Amino acid sequence: MQENLRVVLVSPRNPLNIGAAARAMSNFGFEHLRVVNAYEVAFREARSAVGAGALMATAGEFGSVAAAVADAGLVVGTTSIGHRQLQHPLRRLEHGARLLKEHLARGPAALLFGSEKFGLSNDDLSHCHWLIRIPTREAHGSMNLGQSVSICLYELIRESAAELRRPKAVAPAAAGEINRFEDLLFEALEVSGYLKEPTSESARRKIRRMIRRLRASSHEVELWQGMMRQILWKMNNPG
Amino acid sequence: MQENLRVVLVSPRNPLNIGAAARAMSNFGFEHLRVVNAYEVAFREARSAVGAGALMATAGEFGSVAAAVADAGLVVGTTSIGHRQLQHPLRRLEHGARLLKEHLARGPAALLFGSEKFGLSNDDLSHCHWLIRIPTREAHGSMNLGQSVSICLYELIRESAAELRRPKAVAPAAAGEINRFEDLLFEALEVSGYLKEPTSESARRKIRRMIRRLRASSHEVELWQGMMRQILWKMNNPG
Numbered sequence: 001m002q003e004n005l006r007v008v009l010v011s012p013r014n015p016l017n018i019g020a021a022a023r024a025m026s027n028f029g030f031e032h033l034r035v036v037n038a039y040e041v042a043f044r045e046a047r048s049a050v051g052a053g054a055l056m057a058t059a060g061e062f063g064s065v066a067a068a069v070a071d072a073g074l075v076v077g078t079t080s081i082g083h084r085q086l087q088h089p090l091r092r093l094e095h096g097a098r099l100l101k102e103h104l105a106r107g108p109a110a111l112l113f114g115s116e117k118f119g120l121s122n123d124d125l126s127h128c129h130w131l132i133r134i135p136t137r138e139a140h141g142s143m144n145l146g147q148s149v150s151i152c153l154y155e156l157i158r159e160s161a162a163e164l165r166r167p168k169a170v171a172p173a174a175a176g177e178i179n180r181f182e183d184l185l186f187e188a189l190e191v192s193g194y195l196k197e198p199t200s201e202s203a204r205r206k207i208r209r210m211i212r213r214l215r216a217s218s219h220e221v222e223l224w225q226g227m228m229r230q231i232l233w234k235m236n237n238p239g
Numbered sequence: 240m241q242e243n244l245r246v247v248l249v250s251p252r253n254p255l256n257i258g259a260a261a262r263a264m265s266n267f268g269f270e271h272l273r274v275v276n277a278y279e280v281a282f283r284e285a286r287s288a289v290g291a292g293a294l295m296a297t298a299g300e301f302g303s304v305a306a307a308v309a310d311a312g313l314v315v316g317t318t319s320i321g322h323r324q325l326q327h328p329l330r331r332l333e334h335g336a337r338l339l340k341e342h343l344a345r346g347p348a349a350l351l352f353g354s355e356k357f358g359l360s361n362d363d364l365s366h367c368h369w370l371i372r373i374p375t376r377e378a379h380g381s382m383n384l385g386q387s388v389s390i391c392l393y394e395l396i397r398e399s400a401a402e403l404r405r406p407k408a409v410a411p412a413a414a415g416e417i418n419r420f421e422d423l424l425f426e427a428l429e430v431s432g433y434l435k436e437p438t439s440e441s442a443r444r445k446i447r448r449m450i451r452r453l454r455a456s457s458h459e460v461e462l463w464q465g466m467m468r469q470i471l472w473k474m475n476n477p478g
Contacts, residue, residue: 016255020383027375027382094401135396136266143266143389144259150386151393157374160399162333 002029004104005156007149008068010036010124011115015045020146021113022046022055028153033059034068034110065112065127072110074103077120077128078148080141089130096132097155104156111152116145173221181221182211184228191235241268243343244395246388247307249275249363250354254284259385260352261285261294267392272298273307273349304351304366311349313342316359316367317387319380326361328369335371336394343395350391355384412460420460421450423467430474 007025012018012035022033033055035043047056062068069075076096079086091099103109112128114120119142125131134151136143143151186204189195195203216224246264251257251274261272272294274282286295301307308314315335318325330338342348351367353359358381364370373390375382382390425443428434434442455463 020386023383024386026379027373029376092398092401094397094399134266134393135398135401137268140265144262144385146383147259147263147386147389150382151390154373154390154393155397158333159331159374160333162331162374 001101001104001156003031004108005030006032006034006069006072006108006110007153008034008036008065008110008112009038009145009149010065010068010112010120011038011118012113012145013039013042013116014145015042017116017145018042018046018059019056021149022053022059024146024150024153026053026055027150028157030153031055031058034062035059036062036065036068065124069110069112069127072108073106074100074109075112075128076100076109077112077125077131078114078152079119079125079131079133080136080143081133086125086131088125088128090133091130093132093134093152093155096130097152097158100132101156113145113149171217172215173218177218177221178211178216181225181228182208184225184232185211188228188232188235191232240340240343241396242270243347244269245271245273245308245311245347245349246392247273247275247304247349247351248277248384248388249304249307249351249359250277250357251352251384252278252281252355253384254281256355256384257281257285257298258295260388261292261298263385263389263392265292265294266389267396269392270294270297273301274298275301275304275307304363308349308351308366311347312345313339313348314351314367315339315348316351316364316370317353317391318358318364318370318372319375319382320372325364325370327364327367330369330371332371332373332391332394335369336391336397339371340395352384352388410456411454412457416457416460417450417455420464420467421447423464423471424450427467427471427474430471 007021007030009018009021012021018035018038025031025033038061043061047059060068077088079090081090100109100111111132112120112124114124120128132152134143134148185207186195189207214220246260246269248257248260251260257274257277264270264272277300282300286298299307316327318329320329339348339350350371351359351363353363359367371391373382373387424446425434428446453459
């Protein structure tokens with residue numbers, strides 16, 4: 001999937017953004033960065049930035065959008081819209097990325113990002129089959145270029161199944177271990193004067209329930225026991 | 240939901256990253272930025288950055304993680320792991336964000352991000368209930384701070400339902416409109432000599448199927464008709 005995506009930055013102006021896009025690509029395992037009509041100084045600086053790495057070194061430089069997307073069977077643009085009427089089908093990222101991913105499983109596709117200031121021009125957009133919009137607020141729709149790239153790539157590698165995955169749970173301590181700790185705690189509470197007859201039975205029940213709600217692990221119960229033993233010792237051996 | 244999240248940057252060093260986090264928060268409608276132990280110059284520069292806006296102006300400055308998360312009922316840390324053994328349950332972002340969102344529907348929670356260079360320290364992590372990991376490649380796990388913040392916030396506002404949403408489709412042209420265009424096209428192909436007996440019937444069928452696969456709108460069919468009419472005229476009136 002990842003090897004089939006061409007990330008195309010059109011007319012980027014800030015070397016930091018080119019570098020940030022390259023870094024996000026590396027984070028998520030994408031390889032093909034193409035830059036169209038970059039402000040020359042920006043591209044040179046991005047290439048020589050510390051940690052730019054192999055990906056920046058192999059980034060392609062193109063004179064036109066047409067040349068940069070020539071091998072792609074699907075060309076998708078990104079936009080924050082609002083300021084102009086769009087002539088293309090516009091999809092929210094969640095939906096668009098799913099379609100793009102289906103295409104990437106079969107062959108090359110290009111994802112276009114416009115310049116920091118103006119986004120993709122109408123001329124750039126005319127090379128696109130459809131557009132993606134990151135669901136930002138209407139009042140502040142325009143995102144940082146590096147962040148846009150990283151969010152789109154994240155959505156592509158995102159696993160819906162992981163949403164529901166349970167983490168490996170730590171096994172809770174056995175009831176016997178809990179009871180041993182409980183005995184120590186009750187003893188400490190009696191010595192300290194916290195538990196007094198005749199209220200103590202209902203208080204004990206409340207504390208017992210609370211301890212069980214903690215779902216502590218063996219290791220944690222051991223830690224609690226150690227602390228409580230020491231506190232008990234101190235109360236029994238003051239001064 | 241959004242108003243309940245506290246985004247906590249611990250020991251950030253680069254003013255550009257603080258500003259980038261604030262911008263992503265504004266893009267996705269989050270309001271509460273808290274900075275712990277920021278390199279003073281960085282925080283001052285971020286505050287005065289162009290376009291930093293209201294969010295940076297109201298960002299809270301705290302002397303400790305404990306103070307910054309004091310009002311949160313759930314504290315979640317972020318990590319790229321790899322370099323140290325974690326003592327906390329670790330969840331992939333897709334799953335962790337769902338749990339965090341459930342909590343945010345009920346009350347305040349904090350999401351912690353560590354410094355650019357070292358991430359969250361073990362001391363910072365001890366304030367967390369559990370951790371989130373953005374699913375980056377093992378070989379290059381560490382993300383840019385501003386990008387990490389934006390991806391986590393995006394995952395929180397992401398709508399699973401949108402994944403399957405169909406865009407408002409443009410109604411395809413009626414069969415009659417298609418037929419009128421087809422007649423023009425066939426006429427042009429005959430005049431040009433492209434369609435010749437006896438192969439022409441199977442060729443016509445192939446072309447007819449191809450035209451229908453285009454699913455063109457009324458508007459597009461009109462455009463095609465106009466182009467074809469002109470081409471026909473030119474072929475019939477050469478020189």
